[in-house]
Amino acid sequence: MTNNPKPSAFGLRRNLTSYGDPGFSLFLRKAFIKAAGFSDDALERPIVGITNTFSDFNPCHGNVPRLIEAVKRGVMLAGGLPMEFPTISIHESFASPTSMFLRNLMAMDTEEMIRAQPMDAVVLIGGCDKTVPAQLMAAASADVPAIQLITGPMLVGYHKGEMLGACTDCRRLWGQHRAGAMDQDEVEVVSGRLAPTQGTCMVMGTASTMGCLVEALGIALPGTGSIPATHADRIRAAEASGRQAVSLAEGGIRPSELLTEAAFRNAMVVLQAIGGSTNGLIHLAAVARRRGLKIDLEEFDRIGRDVPVLVDLKPSGAKYMEHFHWAGGVPRLLQELRDHLDLDAVTVTGETIGSIADHAENVPGQTIIRSRDNPLKGTGAMAVLRGNLAPLGAVIKHSAASPELLQHTGRAVVFESVEDLVARIDDPELDVSADDVLVLRNAGPKGAPGMPEAGYLPIPKKLAQAGVTDMVRISDARMSGTAFGTIVLHVAPESATGGPLGLVRSGDLIRLDVSERRLELLVDEVELGRRAQEWRPPHHLFEEKRGYWGLYLRSVLQADEGCDFDFC
Numbered sequence: 001m002t003n004n005p006k007p008s009a010f011g012l013r014r015n016l017t018s019y020g021d022p023g024f025s026l027f028l029r030k031a032f033i034k035a036a037g038f039s040d041d042a043l044e045r046p047i048v049g050i051t052n053t054f055s056d057f058n059p060c061h062g063n064v065p066r067l068i069e070a071v072k073r074g075v076m077l078a079g080g081l082p083m084e085f086p087t088i089s090i091h092e093s094f095a096s097p098t099s100m101f102l103r104n105l106m107a108m109d110t111e112e113m114i115r116a117q118p119m120d121a122v123v124l125i126g127g128c129d130k131t132v133p134a135q136l137m138a139a140a141s142a143d144v145p146a147i148q149l150i151t152g153p154m155l156v157g158y159h160k161g162e163m164l165g166a167c168t169d170c171r172r173l174w175g176q177h178r179a180g181a182m183d184q185d186e187v188e189v190v191s192g193r194l195a196p197t198q199g200t201c202m203v204m205g206t207a208s209t210m211g212c213l214v215e216a217l218g219i220a221l222p223g224t225g226s227i228p229a230t231h232a233d234r235i236r237a238a239e240a241s242g243r244q245a246v247s248l249a250e251g252g253i254r255p256s257e258l259l260t261e262a263a264f265r266n267a268m269v270v271l272q273a274i275g276g277s278t279n280g281l282i283h284l285a286a287v288a289r290r291r292g293l294k295i296d297l298e299e300f301d302r303i304g305r306d307v308p309v310l311v312d313l314k315p316s317g318a319k320y321m322e323h324f325h326w327a328g329g330v331p332r333l334l335q336e337l338r339d340h341l342d343l344d345a346v347t348v349t350g351e352t353i354g355s356i357a358d359h360a361e362n363v364p365g366q367t368i369i370r371s372r373d374n375p376l377k378g379t380g381a382m383a384v385l386r387g388n389l390a391p392l393g394a395v396i397k398h399s400a401a402s403p404e405l406l407q408h409t410g411r412a413v414v415f416e417s418v419e420d421l422v423a424r425i426d427d428p429e430l431d432v433s434a435d436d437v438l439v440l441r442n443a444g445p446k447g448a449p450g451m452p453e454a455g456y457l458p459i460p461k462k463l464a465q466a467g468v469t470d471m472v473r474i475s476d477a478r479m480s481g482t483a484f485g486t487i488v489l490h491v492a493p494e495s496a497t498g499g500p501l502g503l504v505r506s507g508d509l510i511r512l513d514v515s516e517r518r519l520e521l522l523v524d525e526v527e528l529g530r531r532a533q534e535w536r537p538p539h540h541l542f543e544e545k546r547g548y549w550g551l552y553l554r555s556v557l558q559a560d561e562g563c564d565f566d567f568c
Contacts, residue, residue, distance in 0.1 A: 004251045004252065004253070004254065010046060010047075010120050010249075011043070011044065011045065011046055011047050011081070011118060011120065012026065012029055012030065012033070012043055012047070012118050013026060013118070014047075014118040014119065014120065015115065015116060015117060015118050016029070016118075017029065029118075030043060038081075042081050043081070045079060045080050045081040046079075046080045046081065046120040046121070046246060046249035046250055047080065047081050047082075047083055047118055047119045047120050047249070048071075048075045048080045048081070048082050048083070048119060048120065048121050048122065048123060048242065048245040048246060048249055049083055049084075049085055049113075049114065049117065049119035049121070049122040049123070050068055050071050050072065050075075050082055050083065050084040050085070050122070050123045050125065050242075051084075051085065051086075051087050051110065051113075051122065051123070051124050051125050051126070051135065052064065052068060052084045052085060052086045052087070052125070053086075053087055053088075053089040053125055053126055053131055054068075054089065055089035055091070057089070057091055057094040058089045058090070058091040058094065058128060059091070059195070059198055060091060060092075060127045060128035060151060060198070060199060060200045060201075060207065061089060061091075061125075061126075061127055061128065061131070061151050061198075062198030062199075062229075063151055063152070063198050063199070063229050063230070063234065064125055064151060066235060066238075067125055067149060067151065067234070067235070067238040068084050068125065068238075070235045070236070070238035070239040070242065071123050071125070071149065071238045071239065071241055071242035071245075072084070072242065073239050073242065074238065074239035074240060074241065074242025074243040074244075074245075074246075075242040075243070075245060075246055076242075077239075077242075077243060078242070078243040078245075078246035078247070079246060080120075080242075080245070080246035080249060082242065083117075083119065085113055085117060087106065087109050087110045087113060088102070088105060088106040088109045088110075088134075089106075089128075089131065090102050090103065090106055090128060090129075090130045090131055090134070091128050092128055092129045092130070092206075092453075092480075095130075097448065097449070097450045097452060098448070098450035098451065098452040098453070099128075099129055099130040100130060100445075100450050100451050100452070100453075100478065100563065101449065101450030101451075101552065102130065103130040103133060103134050103137075103286075103563075104134070104137075104552070104556070104563075104564060104565055104568070105548055106130065106131065106134035106135075106138075107133075107134040107135075107137035107138045107141075107564075107568075108138075108568075109138075110124070110134060110135055110138035110139075111137070111138035111139075111141045111142045114138060114139075114142040114144050114146075115142050115144075119144065119249075120144075120145070120248075120249035120250075121144065121145040121146065121147070121245045121246070121248040121249035121252070122139070122142075122144055122145070122146045122147075122245070123146075123147055123149055123241055123242060123245050124136075124138075124139060124146055124147070124148050124149065125149045125151065125238075126148070126149075126150070126151065127150055127151030127152065127199070127200045127207055127211075127229070128151075128200055128207055129200075129205070129206040129207050129210070129279065130206075132148065132150070132207075132210040132211070132214065132283075133210060133283035133286060133287065135148065136148070136214070136217075136219070136259075136283070136287045137286055137287050137290050137564065137568075139219070139255045140255050140256075140259055140287055140290035140291050141290045141568065142255075143254050143255050143256050144254070144255075145245075145248035145249060145252050145253065145254050145255075146219065146248070146254075146255055147219065147220065147221070147241050147244055147245050147248060147348050148214040148219045148220040149220070149224070149237065149238055149241045150200075150210075150211045150214065150220065150224060150225050150227075151199060151200060151229055151234075152199050152200065152211075152226075152227050152228050152229035152230075152231070152234045153199050153200050153201065153202040153207070153208055153211070153226065153228055153229060153320075153321035153322065154166070154195055154196065154197040154198060154199030154200065154201070154202050154228070154229055154230070155196060155197045155199070155202065155228055155230060155322060156196070156202060156320050156322065157193040157194055157195070157196040158193065159189070159190055159193045163320070164190070164193055164194055165194065165201070165202045165203050165314065165320045166194045166195040166201045166202065166203070166482070167194070167201050167203065167205060167480060167482040168203045168205075168314040168315045168482045168483070168484065169194060169203075169314075170194050170482070171456065171480075171482065171483055171484070172484070173187070173190055173194075174187075175458070175459065175464065175469070178458065178459075178461055178464050179461075179464040179465050179467075180465055197228075197229065197230050198229050198230065199228065199229025199230065200229070201482055202228075202320045202321040202322065203313060203314040203315060203320060203321070203481075203482050204274055204275050204276060204277070204311065204313040204314065204315070204316065204321075204481060204482075205277055205480055205481035205482035206277040206279040206280060206283075206480065206481040208226070208277075208313075208321050208481075209271065209274065209276035209277040209279070209280040209481055210280065210283065211225035211226055211321075212225050212226070212270055212271075212274050212276065212330050212333075213225075213267045213270060213271060213276070213280060213283075213284070215270075215329075215330040215331075216263075216266045216267040216269070216270040216271075216330065216334075216353075217258065217259060217263045217264070217266070217267050218258050218263055218266075218345060218346060218347030218348055218353065219255065219258050219259070219347075219348050220241075220348065221237060221240055221241055221244060221348065221349065222330070222331050222347070222349075222351070222356045223237075223329050223330065223331055224237040224240075224241070225329070225330055226321055226324055226325035226329040226330065227325060228321070228322050228325065244348065244349060248348070252348075252350075253346065253348060253350065255291075256291065257346070258346065258347070258348060259287065259288070259291050259293075260291075260345065261293060262342035262344070262345040263342075263345050264284060264287075264288050264293060264295065265299075265303075265342060266341050266342055266345055266353060267284055268284065268295070268299070268300050268303050269303055269307055269337055269340045269341055270330070270333065270334075270337070271284070271300075271381070271382070272300075272303050272304045272307045272309070272380025272381050272382060273307050273308070273309060273310045273311065273333060273336075273337055273380065273381075274309070274310075274311045274313070274333070274381070275309045275311055275313060275315070275316030275317065275376070275377070275381040275397075275399045275400065276381055276382075276481065277397075277480070277481020277482075278382060278395050278397050278478065278479060278481065278489050278490065279478055279479075279480075279481055280481070281295070281297075281300065281382065281395060281490075282478070282490065282559055282562055282563055283562065284562075285559075285560065285561060285562030286561075286562030286563060286564040287562070288562070289561060289562050289564055289568075290564070290568065295562075297384045297393045297560060298384065300382070300384060301382075301383055301384040301517065303340070303380060304379055304380030304381065304382055304383055304384075305379055305380070306340065306379075306380075307337065307340050307379075307380045308370075308372065308375035308376070308377055308378050308379055308380065309375060309376045309377035309379075309380060309381050309399045310333065310336055310337070310369060310370045310371075310372070310375055310376060311324060311333065311368065311369060311370070311376065312367065312368050312369075312370065312376050313368070314482070315400040315481075315482060315483060315484040316376060316377065316381060316397075316399040316400045317376050319368055323368045324368050324369070326363070326366075327363050327366040327367075327368035327369045328360055328361045328362065328363050328366065328369060331356050331357065331359070331360035331361070332360040332361060332362065332363070332369050333369055334353060334356055334357040334360065335357040335358070335360040335362075336369060336370075336371060336372065337357075338354065338357050341353055341354070341357070343357065376399075377399045379398075379399075380399070381397055381398075381399040381400075382395055382396065382397050382398070382399070383395070383396050383398050383514050383517055384517060385488060385512075385514070385517050385518065385519040386517060386518065386519070387518045387519040387520040387521075388500055388520055388521055388528075389474070389491060389500050389501060389504075389510070389519045389520060389521045390488075390491045390492060390500075390501075390519050391492075391493070391499075391500070392492035392493055392558060392559075392560045393490070393492055393559075393560050394474075394488050394489065394490055394491040394492065394519055395488070395489050395490045395559075396486070396487065396488050396489070396514060397479075397481075397487070397489075398486075398514050400483070400484045400485070401470075401484075401485060401486040401487070401514075402470040402485075402486050405470060405471075405472050405486040405512075406486065406512070406513075406514040406515065407512065407513050407514065407515065408435075408437070408472050408486075408511075408512050409509055409510070409511045409512075409522070410435050410436050410437040410472060410509070410510060411433075411435070411436045411437065411506075411507055411508070411509060411510075412436070412437050412439050412504050412505070412506055412507065412508045412509070412510050413430070413431070413432045413436045413437065413438050413439065413506055414439045414441070414504055414505065414506045415438070415439065415440045415441070415457075416441065416442060417440075417441070417442045417443065417447075417448075417538075418440070418442075418443055418448060418452060418454050418477075421440055421454065421457060425457070425458055425460055425461070426460060426461035426462075428461075428462055430460055430462070431506075432460050432463065433463075434463055434466075434468045434471060436471065437471070437472045437473070437474060437510045437512070438457045438471055438472070438473045438474070439473075439474050439475065439501070439504050439510070440454060440455070440457055440473070440474070440475035440476075440477060441475065441476060441494075441495035441496075441501045441502055441504070442476075442494075442495055442496050442502075442538050443455070443475050443476055443477035443494075444476035444477065444491075444492075444494025444495065444496055444497075444499075444558075444559070445494060445556045445557070445558060445559065445563045446494065446496045446497060446541060446553055446556060447476060447494050447495060447496030447497075447538060448477070449540070449549075449552060449553055449556070450552075451476075451477060451478050451559070451563060452477055452478065453477065453478050453479055453480045454475065454477040454478075455473065455475045455477035455478055455479035455487055455488075455489045456473070456479045456480065456483040456485060456487060457473045457475070457487075459471060470484075470485050470486055471485075471486070472486050472487075472488070472510075472512055473485065473486070473487045473488065474487075474488040474491065474501070474510065474512075474519070475487075475488070475489060475491065475501075476490065476491040476492070476494035476495055476496075476499065476501055476559075477489065478490065478559075486512075488512065488519060490559035490560075491519075492558045492559045492560045493558055494558060494559075496537055496538050496541065497537070497558070498532075498535065498537070500521065500528070502535055503521070503523075503528055503531040503532060503535065504521060505531075508521060508522065508523050509521075509522040509523075510522065540553075541553065551565075552565075555567060
């Protein structure tokens with residue numbers, strides 16, 4: 001453990017309200033907090049803040065009240081004073097226009113509450129897709145000792161004897177419904193079985209990805225990122241996190257000492273090996289930027305060429321998070337990846353990544369965490385593409401794509417916006433074939449706005465009914481980590497800011513070559529120059545917007561920089 005000296009102002013003496021008289025500020029603070037019944041003994045102890053992200057709109061966080069209770073118990077057992085405080089809570093399916101639009105607002109809210117209120121350490125409770133990244137961004141900026149506590153994945157459900165999970169199976173079964181293979185009554189039955197408990201999606205979507213990455217970054221207790229939300233071990237992990245927070249409050253390691261270049265490189269290795277969500281790359285870039293660091297997309301791609309996918313979870317594989325957890329979870333994966341990791345990187349307990357790998361549980365006969373000699377996929381989950389369509393890069397999760405489409409040339413079928421996609425994708429008169437390339441633009445950070453998870457363009461209904469299950473799809477949008485398909489995402493710069501995606505016309509030929517990491521629009525430069533002269537940005541970028549909406553449009557960065565605000 002790094003032994004930082006206890007700050008001169010700690011406990012109630014931290015972050016005093018400005019009245020021009022510090023003594024009066026402390027006196028008044030004590031007077032008001034004593035109204036809640038606290039004793040002088042309690043008020044002299046180190047204070048551990050606990051984020052309360054419970055919301056009736058966030059079933060992924062349904063267990064937060066019990067987690068808070070257990071964190072408080074751990075804090076008090078270790079001699080600290082726990083103080084919970086509310087922050088924004090974001091659920092992927094209950095945020096309009098998108099959860100990504102609100103991630104930066106939650107990061108700002110959490111950071112400012114940590115800064116404003118007296119706490120010597122903070123326990124960050126989060127689970128759903130954008131909550132954990134927002135909290136990590138806040139912790140990186142506030143630099144108060146912090147520990148991440150994941151809410152945990154839900155358990156699997158069953159339908160007609162088949163094991164199901166949100167949300168890879170959500171998309172697969174909805175595709176069957178669109179193709180006419182599943183009627184409305186059965187869809188309604190399935191909707192009650194895909195998410196049978198509280199908790200986050202139990203496939204390797206963004207929530208599970210972030211649950212693994214916080215362990216790789218060293219800011220969560222080892223083994224705690226994958227514990228199911230409903231299990232007693234999840235409660236015990238909360239208590240242990242509370243205990244550790246008190247140790248942090250008494251002079252422990254800070255986020256600035258944890259979130260180093262070595263930690264981010266370890267996270268990139270794990271992201272490739274788990275078949276993680278493409279969203280994870282955006283979030284890592286945003287957190288790193290808060291630390292003054294940059295995620296090098298070329299390095300990430302090099303890691304992916306060398307580090308195979310070792311975790312057999314949907315959508316790249318077949319199983320679910322509870323299986324990964326009981327196979328040994330992230331510590332066991334770190335053991336398998338040790339030749340690719342910076343083993344000296346320190347974690348929130350003071351233990352190194354190498355030590356955690358050394359002490360990982362080995363489960364006889366488990367097949368979920370593969371060995372290097374028997375990988376699920378021979379290379380990592382993601383590749384970074386370059387070319388005249390993506391000067392600043394684009395990302396494809398090729399571990400969850402159709403191998404036969406990874407080298408493909410096809411005719412572009414262009415949709416101008418998400419609204420245009422909704423209006424025309426199922427039109428029987430749409431000029432489209434299975435060999436075409438679906439292109440969606442104006443769906444990036446500014447263009448949508450909010451960079452929705454619209455990159456998973458649905459297969460046109462008439463093709464789905466004919467048995468087509470995958471096509472090459474390209475956009476400046478995002479995609480859920482739960483989705484399967486040959487889908488190019490995060491094209492940067494986005495079309496709404498003048499990126500070349502905005503110059504594509506229906507009928508143009510586009511070439512995708514993942515092995516060569518190329519994404520090319522096969523149109524000559526003279527014609528592209530002419531189109532660029534005619535291009536105009538979307539109307540909403542000219543409109544005056546108030547409040548957060550206006551702040552977002554003025555300040556949001558591109559995907560390669562994490563879609564954070566330029567002033568953060």
